[in-house]
Amino acid sequence: MVSTPLKTTKSEEIFSAAQKIMPGGVSSPVRAFKSVGGQPIVFDRVKGAYVWDVDGNQYIDYVGTWGPAICGHAHPEVIAALHEALEKGTSFGAPCALENVLAEMVIDAVPSIEMVRFVNSGTEACMSVLRLMRAFTGREKIIKFEGCYHGHADMFLVKAGSGVATLGLPDSPGVPKNVTVNTLNAPYNDLEAVKKLFSENPGQIAGIILEAVVGNSGFIPPDAGFLEGLRMLTEENGALLVFDEVMTGFRIAYGGAQEKFGVTPDLTTLGKIIGGGLPVGAYGGRQDIMAMVAPAGPMYQAGTLSGNPLAMTAGIKTLELLQKPGTYEYLDQITKKLSNGLLEIAKETGHAACGGQISAMFGFFFTEGPVHNYDHAKKSDLAKFGRFHRGMLERGIYLAPSQFEAGFTSFVHTEEDIDQTLAAAREVLSGL
Numbered sequence: 001m002v003s004t005p006l007k008t009t010k011s012e013e014i015f016s017a018a019q020k021i022m023p024g025g026v027s028s029p030v031r032a033f034k035s036v037g038g039q040p041i042v043f044d045r046v047k048g049a050y051v052w053d054v055d056g057n058q059y060i061d062y063v064g065t066w067g068p069a070i071c072g073h074a075h076p077e078v079i080a081a082l083h084e085a086l087e088k089g090t091s092f093g094a095p096c097a098l099e100n101v102l103a104e105m106v107i108d109a110v111p112s113i114e115m116v117r118f119v120n121s122g123t124e125a126c127m128s129v130l131r132l133m134r135a136f137t138g139r140e141k142i143i144k145f146e147g148c149y150h151g152h153a154d155m156f157l158v159k160a161g162s163g164v165a166t167l168g169l170p171d172s173p174g175v176p177k178n179v180t181v182n183t184l185n186a187p188y189n190d191l192e193a194v195k196k197l198f199s200e201n202p203g204q205i206a207g208i209i210l211e212a213v214v215g216n217s218g219f220i221p222p223d224a225g226f227l228e229g230l231r232m233l234t235e236e237n238g239a240l241l242v243f244d245e246v247m248t249g250f251r252i253a254y255g256g257a258q259e260k261f262g263v264t265p266d267l268t269t270l271g272k273i274i275g276g277g278l279p280v281g282a283y284g285g286r287q288d289i290m291a292m293v294a295p296a297g298p299m300y301q302a303g304t305l306s307g308n309p310l311a312m313t314a315g316i317k318t319l320e321l322l323q324k325p326g327t328y329e330y331l332d333q334i335t336k337k338l339s340n341g342l343l344e345i346a347k348e349t350g351h352a353a354c355g356g357q358i359s360a361m362f363g364f365f366f367t368e369g370p371v372h373n374y375d376h377a378k379k380s381d382l383a384k385f386g387r388f389h390r391g392m393l394e395r396g397i398y399l400a401p402s403q404f405e406a407g408f409t410s411f412v413h414t415e416e417d418i419d420q421t422l423a424a425a426r427e428v429l430s431g432l
């Protein structure tokens, strides 16, 4: 494998034009490569496990459009289903039978979900579920965890992980203090801190929301007993437990983190995979809680494009593909090979590193570790990660452009793709 400086003339042209007409040249901040340095690559097309940039360079992709592409990009069956659906129109703004199909699939798959509401993004799902937590309990405070990201709504932008961390913004200007005053933060994996918050705020906490496996401070799994402990504490305190499974849903198991760890929350948010690459989100859970949502109940929430037939179609086909026996075993096998391989190579080449994977989600940090929370993750050598990222890019491997992001595989990544990735990593790490 030879590292040639990437030819990126067209990417540079397009990106510098973009910077004049869109803030930072992007439609979402982490895409701008701020934390790894260098200019971002402008994509031309995506297919299977690969992406091509506008200069014709090909990469093995471990971002998967930030999670949705678990069947690989533009899977032929998803594309065929979309073509068919497109003929009938793009948006109905009226009930559509496809919503029932996807709702049934989600309810069958995700242990906590008895009823579901579709929205258009993970952000929307999380901001709506927060309103529901408050409406149902009549309480205003919530607990979240440092380094967990639940979309960009005001009340979640406190110690919110990847994007914000990458830009070095502890909070965002424009978020009023009185909006986040009810957002209490605890370190992830710290049950004592959660207990303390409950005892300091008796009868005031609506619930806890968390990424059951963190992907937005890099990849951080829950310690043994952490999720069970949260389940107990919420029950003892009359509060709700909410798993934000926008990233983990249908990725670390078909039924998400709650299936994997056997802990059932009261409510769940979803996004990414259930839209098969189209904009989507969802929140759902216990029927008695979901009965609060308008028009069944008084908690208002709505959306012009919610449940549109294209997103529903892509989601249905994606979930059908994931139901094929052996899918999650294969995802686990190749992702384990990748994750273990990276750690071994780092060790052999003399770099402090730690990390892991669950099914098709992985991550590693340039620090000895172990990493149990965001503060630990911040000990990573970010400059080294930047050099590693660039070296991999130059060898045709597209990794998330931040140390604080998880990586994703798909079931169309092959053993050869992983071998090629590890060979690239060996070259880059040997030279760092």
Ligand SMILES: Cc1ncc(COP(=O)(O)O)c(C=O)c1O
Pocket: 066, 121, 122, 123, 124, 126, 149, 150, 151, 152, 211, 215, 216, 244, 245, 246, 247, 271, 272, 281
């Ligand atoms: C766990 C989690 N929740 C919520 C969101 C927000 O989703 P979206 O970007 O679709 O608004 C994300 C996005 O990455 C996420 O990872």
